[in-house]
Amino acid sequence: TQLLEQSPQFLSIQEGENLTVYxxxxxxxxxxxxxxxxxxxxxxxxxxxxTGGEVKKLKRLTFxxxxxxxxxxxxxxxxxxxxxxxxxxxxxxxxxxxxxFGDGTTLTVKP
Amino acid sequence: GAVVSQHPSRVICKSGTSVKIECRxxxxxxxxxxxxxxxxxxxxxxxxxxxxxxxxTYEQGVEKDKFLINHASLTxxxxxxxSAHPEDSSFYICSARDPSGGAGETQYFGPGTRLLVL
Numbered sequence: 001t002q003l004l005e006q007s008p009q010f011l012s013i014q015e016g017e018n019l020t021v022y023x024x025x026x027x028x029x030x031x032x033x034x035x036x037x038x039x040x041x042x043x044x045x046x047x048x049x050x051t052g053g054e055v056k057k058l059k060r061l062t063f064x065x066x067x068x069x070x071x072x073x074x075x076x077x078x079x080x081x082x083x084x085x086x087x088x089x090x091x092x093x094x095x096x097x098x099x100x101f102g103d104g105t106t107l108t109v110k111p
Numbered sequence: 112g113a114v115v116s117q118h119p120s121r122v123i124c125k126s127g128t129s130v131k132i133e134c135r136x137x138x139x140x141x142x143x144x145x146x147x148x149x150x151x152x153x154x155x156x157x158x159x160x161x162x163x164x165x166x167x168t169y170e171q172g173v174e175k176d177k178f179l180i181n182h183a184s185l186t187x188x189x190x191x192x193x194s195a196h197p198e199d200s201s202f203y204i205c206s207a208r209d210p211s212g213g214a215g216e217t218q219y220f221g222p223g224t225r226l227l228v229l
Binding site: 030033035090 | 115117143145152153154155157160168202204206216217218219220221222223225
């Protein structure tokens with residue numbers, strides 16, 4: 001069974017603070033996705049990383065894929081209340097079926 | 112980006128009835144779709160993988176006779192909860208893989224269906 005450990009599980013911070021969410025696995029993935037989900041809605045894709053060592057930026061969000069393609073991080077700079085939500089990472093394999101999802105990080109940004 | 116729709120968004124039904132949920136890929140063809148169940152403040156729990164033109168692959172512990180999946184076309188998969196009971200109340204989400212994208216294994220999610228069984 002492939003596991004994708006995501007940490008922290010819960011995070012509550014003040015507006016303006018920085019934070020990092022981690023996803024770690026012993027498995028190598030061909031790609032990794034990060035999603036954000038708000039209550040009562042489906043997860044929305046934020047980014048897909050494919051290349052080991054790859055760094056992608058989406059405004060205040062920075063995503064990094066580990067060199068060995070086993071781990072990834074999401075860093076948010078100057079968090080805002082609108083960043084509140086459940087963040088999910090998912091590891092995938094080329095031509096494989098299902099992806100492996102982390103347990104999620106519930107982020108609350110207080111104004 | 113790829114768009115996946117789900118219908119209905121919310122459904123309330125009586126115990127013992129069956130409920131059908133539709134998942135559609137709107138701007139791409141999806142040979143593979145997935146059905147998830149999600150409990151409050153938890154991650155996604157994969158129920159089954161739906162393959163166009165073939166039988167679905169169910170995860171361990173998921174009753175295939177209770178959760179019927181049909182993937183009759185490249186843009187539509189349906190999940191039917193048969194003889195629903197209150198314990199089936201949950202948030203059901205589908206996703207689809209867009210094979211034409213650069214990272215063909217990326218899943219795009221529908222908006223989810225909130226099922227409440229009375």
